[in-house]
Amino acid sequence: MEIDRFKHQHVEILQGIANLRKFAHAGIKENAYEIVHQLGALTSVVSLHLAIEDRILYPTLQKGGDQRLADMSRSYQEEMQGIANAYIVFARKWGKVAAVAEKAEQFRQEANTVLKTLHTRMQKENTEFYPAIEAS
Template sequence: MDIERFKQQHVEILDGIAGLRRYAHAGVQEHAHEIARLVSALSSTVKLHLAVEDRILYPSLQKGGDPHLAAMGHAYQEDMKGIASEYIAFSRRWSNVAALQAHAEAFRKEANAVLKTLYLRMCRENTEFYPAIEAA
């Protein structure tokens, strides 16, 4: 199975997280417009990635002949449900410039938690899940 598209989307997501981190460190209120724009852009990429995984990757693994990969895919899909809902709520809340300017510390706190979870998930997929798929 060719998973290059998924890997490229991971690069885009990780770049978006790094950009949000840079702006947050430089000042949430001062960079609220850039942060809101980046949150929206990252959200589009994350949603597209999740949709393609759900429509193509996971079903392919379930229909494939490898029970280990099917089980791994199912576990990753189930795990992502909670992460996805947290991220979507985060992106809705923080794609608004006024909210960022009014609640900079709340953004920092939530971004640290939600983006760290997303980052760690991408790293796990890159080091465990995708190599297992490519090896099959």
């Protein structure tokens, strides 16, 4: 199965997280506009990535002949549902400049939790899931 598109989206997602970190470290209140802009861009890529995984990647692997990949795919899909829901709630909550600027510390805390979880998941897919797919 060709997964280059998924891998490229991971690069975009990880870069988006890095950009958000950069602006947050430089000052959340001072960079609220840039943070919201970056969060919107990241959300676009994450949403597209999730949709393609759910419609193409997971079903294809689950219907394929490799039971190990089918089981792994189901597990990854189930785990991603919670991560995706948490990310969507986060992105909606912090989609306005005023909200980020007014509650900078709360934004920082929630961003640290949600984005760390997303980052960890991307790395897990890059080091475990995608190599398993490519090896099949």
